[in-house]
Amino acid sequence: MAKCLVAQSGGPTSVINATVAGVVKANQLNPIYDTVLGGIHGIEGILNEQFVDLTHMSEEENQILRQTPSSALGSCRYKLKRENVADFKRLFEVMEKHDIRTLFYTGGNDSMDTVAALDEYAKANNIEGFQFVGCPKTVDNDLMVMDHAPGFASAAKFIATTAYQTWMDSTVYTRQDVFILETMGRDAGWLAASACVSGIVDVLVLPELPFDKEAFLAAVKKQLDAKNKCYVVVSEGVRYADGTYLAAGESKNDTFGHAVLGGAGNALKELILDSGISERAKVQDLSNAQRSHASEQSKVDVEESFKLGMSAHMRSVDPKFSGQTVYVRRVEGDTYDVEFDATASSNIANHVRNFPQEWVLPNFAGITEEAHAYFAPLLVGRPDIKFDEKGLPLQVKPYYMR
Amino acid sequence: MAKCLVAQSGGPTSVINATVAGVVKANQLNPIYDTVLGGIHGIEGILNEQFVDLTHMSEEENQILRQTPSSALGSCRYKLKRENVADFKRLFEVMEKHDIRTLFYTGGNDSMDTVAALDEYAKANNIEGFQFVGCPKTVDNDLMVMDHAPGFASAAKFIATTAYQTWMDSTVYTRQDVFILETMGRDAGWLAASACVSGIVDVLVLPELPFDKEAFLAAVKKQLDAKNKCYVVVSEGVRYADGTYLAAGESKNDTFGHAVLGGAGNALKELILDSGISERAKVQDLSNAQRSHASEQSKVDVEESFKLGMSAHMRSVDPKFSGQTVYVRRVEGDTYDVEFDATASSNIANHVRNFPQEWVLPNFAGITEEAHAYFAPLLVGRPDIKFDEKGLPLQVKPYYMR
Numbered sequence A, B: 001m002a003k004c005l006v007a008q009s010g011g012p013t014s015v016i017n018a019t020v021a022g023v024v025k026a027n028q029l030n031p032i033y034d035t036v037l038g039g040i041h042g043i044e045g046i047l048n049e050q051f052v053d054l055t056h057m058s059e060e061e062n063q064i065l066r067q068t069p070s071s072a073l074g075s076c077r078y079k080l081k082r083e084n085v086a087d088f089k090r091l092f093e094v095m096e097k098h099d100i101r102t103l104f105y106t107g108g109n110d111s112m113d114t115v116a117a118l119d120e121y122a123k124a125n126n127i128e129g130f131q132f133v134g135c136p137k138t139v140d141n142d143l144m145v146m147d148h149a150p151g152f153a154s155a156a157k158f159i160a161t162t163a164y165q166t167w168m169d170s171t172v173y174t175r176q177d178v179f180i181l182e183t184m185g186r187d188a189g190w191l192a193a194s195a196c197v198s199g200i201v202d203v204l205v206l207p208e209l210p211f212d213k214e215a216f217l218a219a220v221k222k223q224l225d226a227k228n229k230c231y232v233v234v235s236e237g238v239r240y241a242d243g244t245y246l247a248a249g250e251s252k253n254d255t256f257g258h259a260v261l262g263g264a265g266n267a268l269k270e271l272i273l274d275s276g277i278s279e280r281a282k283v284q285d286l287s288n289a290q291r292s293h294a295s296e297q298s299k300v301d302v303e304e305s306f307k308l309g310m311s312a313h314m315r316s317v318d319p320k321f322s323g324q325t326v327y328v329r330r331v332e333g334d335t336y337d338v339e340f341d342a343t344a345s346s347n348i349a350n351h352v353r354n355f356p357q358e359w360v361l362p363n364f365a366g367i368t369e370e371a372h373a374y375f376a377p378l379l380v381g382r383p384d385i386k387f388d389e390k391g392l393p394l395q396v397k398p399y400y401m402r
Helices: A016-029 A042-047 A059-066 A085-098 A109-124 A152-171 A190-199 A212-229 A262-273 A298-315 A369-375 B017-029 B041-046 B061-065 B083-098 B109-124 B152-173 B190-198 B213-227 B264-275 B298-317 B369-375
Strands: A003-007 A035-038 A050-055 A098-108 A131-136 A177-183 A203-205 A229-235 A282-287 A322-331 A338-344 B003-008 B035-039 B052-055 B100-107 B131-136 B176-181 B204-206 B230-234 B282-285 B324-330 B338-344
Touching: A003 A016, A003 A042, A003 B003, A003 B282, A016 A059, A016 A298, A035 A042, A035 A369, A035 B230, A042 A085, A042 A098, A085 A098, A085 A109, A085 B213, A098 A298, A098 B061, A109 A131, A109 A322, A131 A212, A131 A298, A152 A177, A152 A229, A152 A262, A177 A190, A177 A262, A177 B176, A190 A203, A190 A229, A190 A369, A203 A212, A212 A262, A212 B298, A229 A262, A229 B083, A229 B324, A262 B035, A298 A322, A298 A338, A298 B298, B003 B017, B003 B041, B017 B061, B017 B298, B017 B338, B035 B041, B041 B083, B041 B230, B083 B100, B083 B109, B100 B298, B109 B131, B152 B176, B152 B190, B152 B230, B152 B298, B176 B264, B190 B204, B190 B230, B190 B298, B190 B369, B204 B213, B213 B264, B230 B264, B264 B282, B298 B324, B298 B338
Parallel strands: A003 A035, A003 A098, A098 A131, A131 A322, A177 A229, A177 A282, A203 A229, B003 B035, B003 B100, B100 B131, B131 B324, B176 B230, B176 B282, B204 B230
Antiparallel strands: A035 A050, A322 A338, B035 B052, B324 B338
C-alpha cells in the first residue's frame, strides 16, 4: 500500500477543510492508503517535503476540522508552470521518495490547472503509478462544469445575512441614507448576486456587465426619490466598457497577473456624492471576513464539501482516475439534491464561469426568479458546532503552525 | 390604567430589540399598563405621535424580535436640548394626549441624558404623573456605573470570532503578512480590546493611550522578525498625543459635535508601508456589520437585555421611579452572575467609561489577565434562533416600515 497526500491551494473558504476531513474519513472507512499525509502550504510545501500525518485523526478532530475556516494545511499562490520542468521533476521525486501514489489538491481554477498539468506531464513522460485528483473550492463560484463550488454557499450566506442586517442598520434613521456593500468577485458576480437572497437589495452592480455611470446614478436616484434610502451591492471587479476597473486607482497585479482589487464601493460612493443625488453614502467592504466566516457556514455547503472529499478518495481506488476533478451536479426535481461526478481538470482550469446575464434584471434591479431558485437551497441549515468555554467556535490549530 | 411607551435611540446593536421584547413580555405577565406603545424613530417620532401598539405581541413574534438586530422601532440622533423648551412642552403634551404615563428609552449616554432632562423638566415644573426610565445599550461599552452595557457582548463576540477567522485567513501563505482589523470605539477601546478574547492579537491599539508611532512600528517589526506575520487590531478613535485622530484626513463632525471617524486601519497601513518594515498590509474595517450581526449574538447578552427590559417595566410600578436607568451589576464570586440595579440617569449621561489603563499591557501587547477574566463569561452561549426556508435568520419586519 502507498500513501496519499491532500493539500490546499488558493484563497481560503469556510469549508475547504471539510474536503480534507472527507478524504481522511473515507480512508478510515476503507484504508486504500496506509497513510494520509497533509501537504503544508500546497505545492510550495510539498516541494520542500513538508507533511503532516492525518491518517488517524480522531472523530472529534475531524468534526472540529469541518467547522474550521480557512486552509488548515496552509495554502500557496505558487503555480506550477509547464515550462518549469525542474518543479515537475522535483514533485515526482518527492512523491516517489515518500511512496505517495495520489495527490488530492483543493483549489480554484489555477489549482485545477496544476492537477491537469501534473497528469499531462506524467502521461507525456510515461511516468506510471501516480494519480492527481482535483477537489474544487472557491467562494467566487466561478468554476466551469459544476452546479456550484464548495465554499460559495457559506460565503453567500454570510453576505446575504450581513446585507439584511446592515440594511436594517442603515434604515433606522429618518434621514436620507445610501449604503454600499462591497463583495469579492474579480470577474464573476455570484457573490454580489447572492446578497439578493436577503430580499433587500435595491441596486446590484455586477462585473459581467459594463458599468454605465449614468444608468447607475439614475437607479440610485429612483430609490432615493421613492423612499429616501438606497441599498447598493457591488462586486469588487466591476469595470467600465473600456475595461477600466471602477477601483482602478488602487489596482495592481498579483503574482498571477490578476488585478488586485478593492475600492469599488468607495468609487461608487464618490460618484454618488459628486453627482449630488445624496449627501451621505456609507461603504462596507466585506473583505476577508466573507470567505472565512465559519460561524455562519451553510450546512448544505459543509456536508457537500465533506462528501466531495470522500468521493474523491473513493474514486481514486481506480488507478486510472487521474487528471480528474470531482464536482457537484444538481439533480433535476422538486427537492434539492446533488450527485457527485468527475470531469477532466482541464475542463475547469483557467476558465471563468460568469453569473448568467439572463439572470440579471435590467437597470441594476437585481436578479430573476430563476436566479433566486438557484440560490434558494444552497444556504440552508446551521451545522451543530462546538464552542470553547469563552463562547467562541472551536477550531483546529493550523497544521502549518504545529 | 395608563399606557407606557418604549422607544429606541442612538446607534443600533444586535440585542437592543430584546429590551423592547422584555418590556412587552413583562406587561403581559403583569399588565400594569393597558397598552404598550412602541415609539417610532425615538423622540423624533414621538414628537410626531408615531406609535405602534405592541401590547398583544405573540410569543413567537417576541422571540423573533429578540433575534432581530438593529432598532426595530427605528432610531434617531435627535437630542432634546434643555434650552429648547418647546420640545419639552410638546413631548409632555403628546404623553398627556395619549395617556402615556411611562417612557422607557433605550440608548447610550446621549439618550440617558434625554431621560435625565425629561425628569428634571417635570420636577422643575411640578408636572406630576409621568415617569422616564432609561434602558442602556451600546456596543461601545462606554457607559458609567454598569459592569457592561447590553449590546456590547454580541459585538465583542462577532469581533473576536472574526479576528480569529481572519487571522487564520491571513496566515495561510508563507509570505510576510500584516493584517489590520479596525473596530468601532470613538473614545473607548472596549471593542478593540475584545478582539483579544480570540487569543491571536499581536498588536492592540487603543484610543485610551496617545498613539506613539515609533513604538507602534517597533511592536509590528518585532512580530514580523519573529514569525513573518503580524495581526493588528485598532480602534477607530485612536489619537496622537496632540489629540489629532490617526484617521484625521477623513474626520468631520456629526450633528452632536462628535468626530465622524473611519480610516484608522488605513492610516496604520500607510505608516507600516512607508516605514518599509513590510511591503504588504491588508485592512478590514468591520464597520456597521459589527453592531448588527445578530447571527452571532451572545446568549448571555440577549438574555440580560431581555431581563433588563422586564426589570425596567417591573420597577416602574413605583410612580416615583423616574429619571432612573436600570443596569447590570456583576455579582462577586466564582461563577458568573448578575443582578439588576438602578441609578440616576444623570450618572450615566454624557460621561464616557474608558477601558481601564491598568488592563492594558505595555508596548501594544494586548490586555491583562484581569481584562481576560472580565470578558470571559460575556460572550458565552448561542441562542436557539429560528430560520426561514432559505437558511437566513427570521427577523421582524421593522415597525417603522409597517
